[in-house]
Amino acid sequence: MTTARTLFEKVWADHVVVDETPDTPAVLYIDLHLIHEVTTPQAFSLLRDKGLPVRRPDLTLATMDHSTPTTPVASLKDLLVVGESAAAQVRQMQQNCMDFGIELHDFDSEHRGIVHVIGPELGATQPGKTIVCGDSHTSTHGAFGALAFGIGTTEVGHVLATQCLLQRKPKTLAVEVSGALGSGVGAKDLILAIIGQIGVDGGTGHVIEYRGRAIEALGMDARMTVCNMSIEAGARAGMIAPDDTTFEYLRGRPRVPQDAAWDRAVARWRALPGDADAEFDRTVSIDAGTLEPMVTFGTNPGMVVGINEPVPDDTGDTSFRKALDYMQLETGKPLTETGVDVVFVGSCTNSRLSDLQQAASVLKGRRVADGVRMLVVPGSQQIKKAAEDIGLDRVFLEAGAEWRESGCSMCLGMNGDTVGRGQLSVSTSNRNFEGRQGIGARTVLASPLTAAASAIHGRIADPRPLLDEG
């Protein structure tokens, strides 16, 4: 008799090269290693010092996204807008990829973009794979039923040299999402509500599997939004069982198998979802039908309320007090009267085509309020092109927003796109940490719909009335 297994357990078991023992962790094989310029230079230096090659350059895929400008880069001079050291980092990445034979999506590649956006877009992200990257939002790729998680630079070196990692098997947490999301409420609102419920450390030591009707109803862009923020609940990874929605998304993409090999792959992928009687270490439940658009009021993603709900009462906790002081917000009041300085639509959480379409649906025929700066940064050059093909760039520009080249941009503010000290930013990114978007920047996380509505009103706003107006 075989024991029932979860999706995670199947993928894990399939990649164990050497079993874990009480004394030693498992040796886990990695099918796809994504790399970017910020967390790899020291790992390549280690390989050089030890005279080691990259074991599987063919399973390694590189892009540049974090410290790159979102204005066009035609020459080295354009790169210097972000500063000498960022430019040096980018040049180092080019050199490393050349020396070690790794495919790099450089500035001249039409597939360059945020690492977690291009993996799926190229079809490199596939169900049942193990995927790692020196980046915590690697959890995004779990939307395809892959086991995907972030690692540090030392581990990047381990994977480059051996294609393996030393890992202890994490625990499993099921998040059951029943009901259906209401109109104007999306995947971002759902994941913010989940983090609000379980807390920013609620998933520590666990791999989350999102299940239930509301999850099955989501498209791939939305599933990626959900899995992306698993790390904000402290989880190692987030996963969603692959289904026809997954396969339809992948069909025909550059890196997926074709013809008979495609059919074989799909047959294999269909066996991945967890067995009906598989058990999780923990289960939590949430009803999607009860949710409103969500906004954060504090300095971590778990400090979140419905857009019309008041900021909760002071818990007496000094960290809570400190967060509200930093945000210059008051308990007992909803955020909807709070003035907005900057609106950012972008990041690996919400920069895919459907996210941009949602923001554009609110902005079309309207203007960004005076005094508000709105920046729209597509997740990849492919998305930029697709958006321009259907005229979204015109909608944004005519509304008074800026339309940029792809990259991480204001999500972490290391490329010069920053929010000023004390300014309030409504952002579709994933972290409202102190200083994340710039020194002293105050970040409110929200969906693309809420971000666009807030840009129009110049204050934090519920997008639903605008959707009703059409």
Added chain:
Amino acid sequence: MQPLTQIRSRTVVLPTRDIDTDQIIPARFLTTTSREGLGAHLFADLRFGSDGEPVAGFPLNSPESEGCEILVAGNNFGCGSSREHAPWALLDHGIRAVISTEIADIFRNNSLKNGLVPVVVRQEIHDRLLASPGAEVLIDVERAMIGLPDGSEVSFPIDGFARYCLVEGIDQLGFLQQQLDEISNYEEQRPWKP
């Protein structure tokens, strides 16, 4: 890596909960290609004001924190990004162990690989340590025990393999390289290829 068996030091206390990696080292300092010198930017936006001057009252700026190798931090330390620059910055500043009630997974992993010891203690012990900054604490990595200021000892959880590597000063890459035959076998024998 140098073998690490014990750390005996006074503590510096940062009581805030959920201190994330962006606070430990802000992203604008990540454009470096080396791992040296990051201590100068440790907790940059908390330690220094907009004028670049040290913020009075921030624990790491006090003269008493000089030479402290153990950081006692509020609940859930190190959440957020995977940047290994966070433990690099702490180590470069001279911090060799962090004590909290919970330490985020990736940060803990990164720390262990660099000889920074993550120590998780239960709330009651944590409360006592938070309340007594500057107290002398002994972290015995070999025995996975921490010696408290009142002379009592409590154990702390640490993965056996990670502890072995710390105590012996073993580089985990070396261990992985010993498995290369197994890895080749796996690659050849797996039923499907990525």
